[in-house]
Amino acid sequence: MADSEAGGERRSRPADVRAALVAAAAELIEALPESEVSLRAVARRAGVSHAAPAHYFPSRADLMAAGLAEGFDALTARMLARRDAAGDDPWEQLKAIGLGYIAFALERPRTYAMMFQPGYITGPDSDMARAGERCRAVLTDAVAKTRRPEGVDQDLGVALAWMNVHGFVSLITSGMLKCGPTEGANPTPAMADRLLSLTRPAFTK
Amino acid sequence: MADSEAGGERRSRPADVRAALVAAAAELIEALPESEVSLRAVARRAGVSHAAPAHYFPSRADLMAAGLAEGFDALTARMLARRDAAGDDPWEQLKAIGLGYIAFALERPRTYAMMFQPGYITGPDSDMARAGERCRAVLTDAVAKTRRPEGVDQDLGVALAWMNVHGFVSLITSGMLKCGPTEGANPTPAMADRLLSLTRPAFTK
DNA sequence: CTCCATTGCTTGACAGTGTCAAGCTCTGTA
DNA sequence: TACAGAGCTTGACACTGTCAAGCAATGGAG
Structure with a gap:
């Protein structure tokens, strides 16, 4: 035209x-x-x-941030797909989100690692910061729906859920944590499931 | 001379x-x-x-790795100091190690982040890999001394303890996690304490 | 004592990088 | 047809990591 x-x-x-x-x-x-x-x-x-x-893009960092914003959106989509495939139980939904998060990070490890590198989020109103905010919202909503015991408020629940999955995949991809005896099948998903299940008491009553 | x-x-x-x-x-x-x-x-x-x-040093990465190995040693020293200042209870010792870990990472955030960046550990017999191994040993020993419930073996315990502290400080330093209302005093140590305490059931009987 | 090989570091060069300034080529408008 | 401007290119600069060559000093052999 x-x-x-x-x-x-x-x-x-x-x-x-x-x-x-x-x-x-x-x-x-x-x-x-x-x-x-x-x-x-x-x-x-x-x-x-x-x-x-x-x-x-004003600088290299801004170009990278634009690529990383796409990464955040892909991560968000991944978590939503898993959540919607899970049942109605709030804990099962939260766990599904966590497993989707882990799956994304292990499939695109370099993108994931760079997303959390300081220096690419220039300001709170950048595209990348907003994409990260949408990602966090999925987690926040899922935590809000859970019935948590006394003493575990929403902020603490979000922090616990997030640091669990983030810590797990970060240690794996940086080579610090080898999970399982590496006998044939990949033991990572099974270990992820066991680790997430350990936090169940914090999200159920 | x-x-x-x-x-x-x-x-x-x-x-x-x-x-x-x-x-x-x-x-x-x-x-x-x-x-x-x-x-x-x-x-x-x-x-x-x-x-x-x-x-x-053969390349830039090897020089960086030498600097980062010093970081691992400093981290190890920090954890040991806190552990030895704690009492005799295995859980209290493990928690002290975790708090020392967090304190180091928040004081030297750039060093800490780079220590876990893939690409600097060249091989399993490099100085940096060995320094990381010594660091991990402190954690492994502390976990081994705890009396854990059925189903939480040593590997799982190490993974849980490590990913907790690593996830926490990574999210803080990357700006993803803001803890507390930021009212005057730094709320981070208090939040770290609460979060570590949530994992207590996995390390006590 | 002299000679020489080796170690430890410097200088110089090369391709590649991020960023800035200038210029070229089209598009749309009058 | 002439003009104004957007969109992209070309060219340049200082800087980077790495390699090759060379200089100075040490230590041992003859």
């Missing part, structure tokens, strides 16, 4: 370039170690010049 | 240069964001040329 060329691919729309940059960033973040995800590598993958990103 | 100069500072011993590099790395790791801790900046701080580190 706005392009006189019928073929339409000779010249891309501005939004396309921006979207291509974010997509390329998200891909490279998972494909390469953090230090190798350079602004210029992202630009090359998106098929633009090395200075094109500067028209959309 | 080996130096003909009586002043003795004109020419430093080889071990001094290496130690100075490691010390400079440890300082800069805490003082600057990770991306700004360059090999050349460490060399400048140590007062040597930009290529001097190459004589002791």
